[in-house]
Amino acid sequence: MKRFVCQVQELPIDKPRCFRVEGVDVFVVRTAQGVFALQNRCGHMNAPLHEGDYTDGLVVCGLHGAGFRITDGGVEWGAVLPPPISEYSTSENERLRRFGKLIESIETHPVHAYLVTVMDEQVMIEME
Numbered sequence: 001m002k003r004f005v006c007q008v009q010e011l012p013i014d015k016p017r018c019f020r021v022e023g024v025d026v027f028v029v030r031t032a033q034g035v036f037a038l039q040n041r042c043g044h045m046n047a048p049l050h051e052g053d054y055t056d057g058l059v060v061c062g063l064h065g066a067g068f069r070i071t072d073g074g075v076e077w078g079a080v081l082p083p084p085i086s087e088y089s090t091s092e093n094e095r096l097r098r099f100g101k102l103i104e105s106i107e108t109h110p111v112h113a114y115l116v117t118v119m120d121e122q123v124m125i126e127m128e
């Protein structure tokens, strides 16, 4: 079912925004190629994607840097854990080591990409 997101004029080119649609946060960006919409939750640990960086068709999560394609939500690269978290799995401290191994085991999954249509200057997405 198509749901209204916003007016096209609310989307400056290459400046993503988050809109709440039917109780769901949706990442929306208008580019020279069109308007794209993704679930606004990172496929790694659910950080809001609109708080990250957008460039050249990719949104980079602001928390651990995973990159997602805006066209299909696919993972361009996975999360990169910064130090000291990246060093925990080799720590002498068992508790830190277990935490490090646990956090390193979290995979980065693709995010849902919505089918977008623009009609009469209105941006719509297909939702179930």
Ligand code: FES
Pocket: 042, 043, 044, 045, 046, 047, 061, 062, 063, 064, 065, 066, 078, 079, 080
């Ligand atoms: S939450 Fe997005 S990369 Fe970790």
